[in-house]
Amino acid sequence: MKSLQTQDYVVFLIYFVIVASYGYWVYRRKKKAGTTASHDYFLAEGSLTWWAIGASLIASNISAEQMIGMSGNGFKMGLAISTYEWMAAATLMIVAVFFIPVYLKNKIYTMPQFLNQRYNGTVAMIMAVFWLLLYVVVNLTSILYLGALAIHAISGVDLYLCMIFLAVFALVITLGGMKVIGYTDVIQVFFLIVGGLATTYLALSLVSDKFGGDGVLSGLKLLTQKADDHFHMILKQDNANYISLPGLTVLIGGMWIVNLNYWGCNQYITQRALGADLKTARNGILFAAFLKLLMPVIVVLPGIAAYVLYKEGAFQSEMMVGGELVQDNAYPVMMNLLNPGLKGLAFAALTAAVVASLAGKANSIATIFALDIYKKKINTEADEKKIVSIGKIAVVVSLIVAVVIAPFMGIDKKGGFEFIQEYTGFVSPGIFAMFILGFFWKKTTSNAALFATVGGFAFSIFFKFLPSFANLAFLQPYGFSVPNAEGVYEIPFLDRMGFVFILCILGMWIISRIENRHGVTPHGLEVDTKMFKLSPGFTVGLLIVCGILTALYTIFW
Secondary structure (H helix, E strand, C coil): CCCCCHHHHHHHHHHHHHHHHHHHHHHHCCCCCCCCHHHHHHHCCCCCCHHHHHHHHHHHHCCHHHHHHHHHHHHHHHHHHHHHHHHHHHHHHHHHHHHHHHHHHCCCCCHHHHHHHHCCHHHHHHHHHHHHHHHHHHHHHHHHHHHHHHHHHHHCCCHHHHHHHHHHHHHHHHCCCHHHHHHHHHHHHHHHHHHHHHHHHHHHHHHHHHCCCCCHHHHHHHHHHHCHHHCCCCCCCCCCCCCCCCCCHHHHCHHHHHHHHHHHCCHHHHCCCCCCCHHHHHHHHHHHHHHHHHHHHHHCHHHHHHHHHHHCCCCCCCCEECCEECHHHHHHHHHCCCCCCHHHHHHHHHHHHHHHHHHHHHHHHHHHHHHHHHHHHHCCCCCHHHHHHHHHHHHHHHHHHHHHHHHHCCHHHCCCHHHHHHHHCCCHHHHHHHHHHHHHCCCCCHHHHHHHHHHHHHHHHHHHHHHHCCCCHHHHHHCCCEECCCCCEECCHHHHHHHHHHHHHHHHHHHHHHHHHCCCCCCCCCCCHHHHCCCHHHHHHHHHHHHHHHHHHHHCC
């Protein structure tokens, strides 16, 4: 039933009041003495605890594309899509050990600032403008529109009104600054997890009831029996979904580029930890890694349950649109079956995921525009108060632009989670190559970085359209090409990313070596091996995460 009952509205109102009241209380608290206005607003410098950083990382990451899109992929390809979540947990450990110490040691607060400090102003400004456009035109609109679409499917409220509501809710939180975002994200994550688990509980109960089982654990066991093909993490080449998740590439290939670029080189994400000391930042990231391990239970299992029930004749009309099966309908279908009250809780969870992501993205837009564009190019004499005001204006403008253009972007026709991953992959190999060599090879030059930025995108386009004029069947025995629906052999996009990354690294090495011989001396970062030393507590946590991941991939190989 596409509507909310009185109990649902009461639960949702409680959630809204808690988040808004707590956010206002945090905002009104006295600011930390000695912290500049801009750093307090954009970074919440020194005021976020480890649990706030960890919760904020997850709240900013999990949005409609995960809860709707990844659940849809669970319906289509099963547990294998969880590799994005579980490999993210491993990636977060690498970011905590190696990336964050470099950022904090060199007092890096924004990604363009890193590029300016390590390379030059040209590289930094190109990427600042690029990130700004990407965040507004692609990310903000996608989160807003997919979130509104999901809420519309559950509540029946007009789509455009849903978009306006989400934008206004996010605006209220974002204008309070990173401190408000960070601490309200703790509440958002609570509702996200509890509400998400309610949907999973219902899904497993329905499977249990359908096949005469008893309870949730029975439902999970039946799920693995009735959809055995949906419980393999490493897909074989004859699997129809191999082109999306090409075998061992998820463990030793392009999946690392996806995650390391997202979690380690992304203003939207790293901003949460850049205002803290190293110990707090690392502990927060470790907490986020543990939460990541839980996410497939919330966002993937309901999709697999919907698949099993669909095979048994359920949801035949709900899963179809225009005579075609729409996998992204799996999660809303499950939520619509929840009892009044519980549905309100799940609705609050979905709203929390969307609003937290919108707020985090808007804050990153404000940070990049105010600190890296306005302060450096438009008004170099701007004081702290002016910079914060400009940041707030950037938040308002970006959300208005997103609301206006989102309906015309064709986002609903382009698919969900997998589409976002593939097309982000056009730029991430070059960006990651630029960052990784910038971190750990002092001889990397600015022209090499420009090559990675522009060349990485060009190589991605080349490999994308290569099947149009070349037969790539010769790569099939090696697992690097598979036939699509038209019988044309394509390179899986995760493998494409791996190839592009290797080419970018090689190109950067060659350009840097040539320039080094001609007397070009790059600006290396300050790196001290002592920065990478781990505390005993963090080491134990890291080993537990690695142990759990090893067990999960062994069980569901």
